[in-house]
Amino acid sequence: MKAQWSPNGRQVPCRVVHVARGAKLPDFIDQIYSHFRDVGAPVMMGGDTDASSKGIVGACRDPPSLLVVDPHCYGAGITRHQLQEKCWVKWVSLENFCQESFYNLCMPVKLDKS
Template structure:
């Protein structure tokens, strides 16, 4: 099979914008600033089946690079693994492996690269996600940075770039890193469900969830 190669400059930006606001009446809170959409195979490296946490971390790192005064490039998957080994969170054999990472590892890497602390919210069951709505609304109002969400039964890590609170409940704006293929348009990704509004009631009740919230605001870069 031919190797799929993509230029990093071709990564789509702010793919959530095509989703608009939830059709449910209420109020929507979104991230501030810009990010690039990282997903399976986007740089030619085949991470299908295990790399969703790394790709979501790369999406958050792209937001850091674009919205902060950091002269730090978005790390590759191998570089992320090397950082976690340097921090003694993982053994040396972790580098080059296909082991996944979750919200805790994402927090460690963000703190190491950008000196930005992260808050982790642990939710025991999907049914309890409604208890953290106020905390997520507060995050988007105060910081506006993208979030990382992962679980156990629902092991698919994903980016969260907004929340809508309406009369029928709350929904999260999900940026899904599991897409494989050449990026075509934000509208294509939205129509295929790779970026979507997902009701809290649609998350798995049998899974716990960890949410990583970078505690930093978007700001203009120095000229």
């Protein structure tokens, strides 16, 4: 599915990847990992039972986990230590995601410059 994300009023073309159940997230780790290697843009993630929105800014294959940023974090001058201490940014093992919730991943795509 194609979609657009509009940060600051700019339209960013995206691909939406549907994961039917959190238990299936490990099947998508290579695709997510490749996205960061090839595109490098954050991934927006949301689900149904797990209703907290997430920004994904990194992926690890071993152990399979995602670097999650809480998009509700705000404020100037926050240190890396404070972000980690308050769990605004943390590595989350795929097994710690809600296994019964579906998830949609909004993955910005790289534009051809031709």
